[in-house]
Amino acid sequence: MLAAAPDLAICVLVDEKGAGRSLLHVATDWPGHFPNCRETIALLAQAGADPDAGLADSPVDAFEKPLHWAASSDDVEAIDALLDNGADIEASGAVFTGGTPMSDAVVFAQWRAAERLLARGAVTTLWQAAALGLYERVRELADSATEGDLTSALWHACRGGQRATAELLLDRGADINWIGFMDWTPLRAAKESGNKGLVAALEKRGAK
The missing domain is CATH 1.25.40.20 (Ankyrin repeat-containing domain)
Structure with missing residues (x-):
């Protein structure tokens, strides 16, 4: 599908509230742990999807990146896939604090995600x-x-x-x-x- 329509990798989906998200956000949305997420994330990133793209025009989550969402879902596989494909482990934009994905992991008591981020070098x-x-x-x-x-x-x-x-x-x-x-x-x-x-x-x- 991406080979036939490569622009899909960089498309923005807009919900009923007018907030836009990337396909990498979709791949890491709550509750996470989707089948083949590692392969999906890699394919999207290789096709040009930005792993550090934030949400657009959202009154609440304006700057959350896909890595924030993966951390909030305790989705270690998605965390690894995003980091392996260039995501910034210290990206800002956490939902309550404006901080890093580690902030979301700890705020939501997602301890496996927090430990994996720590192991991958998070401050x-x-x-x-x-x-x-x-x-x-x-x-x-x-x-x-x-x-x-x-x-x-x-x-x-x-x-x-x-x-x-x-x-x-x-x-x-x-x-x-x-x-x-x-x-x-x-x-x-x-x-x-x-x-x-x-x-x-x-x-x-x-x-x-």
Whole structure:
């Protein structure tokens, strides 16, 4: 099909809200994990599709790239295919933060995607490192962090079930009872993670 109509690789599909997306967005759309996605992504990229094309005229996702979508779906195969075909691992445009695909992976608790991005060379911020249990990275970044940054990172550490980074952040002054995303406290996030040791450690420190 692409051989007969090569312009398909660079076409933009417009939805009922007027937002345009590339075929690489379609290949990585929620819920992801589509059959033959690696081959599909490679064929589109080789035919001229831009792996770093953002959405067009979208009021919410204006700059999300296909790699952001793959990360949001925990689609490791699509992540590898996009990176192998030139996608920028540090591209901006995440839906809530404006950040990288790593941001989407951590925000949506897509841990396999986050680990694969890390293995492929993604840089982590304080809160992302905390969620992934990267103790030395957290210690490095915590030295220059504000109390608000430490507290946000604590929340993400708890959501990721990471006791060591959570306790490090508490020792640095993070607010143990801050209410974050979904109106969860760090304790609630820890309970959702399933790490009973972390839950007990938080409760011992007065978490509510």
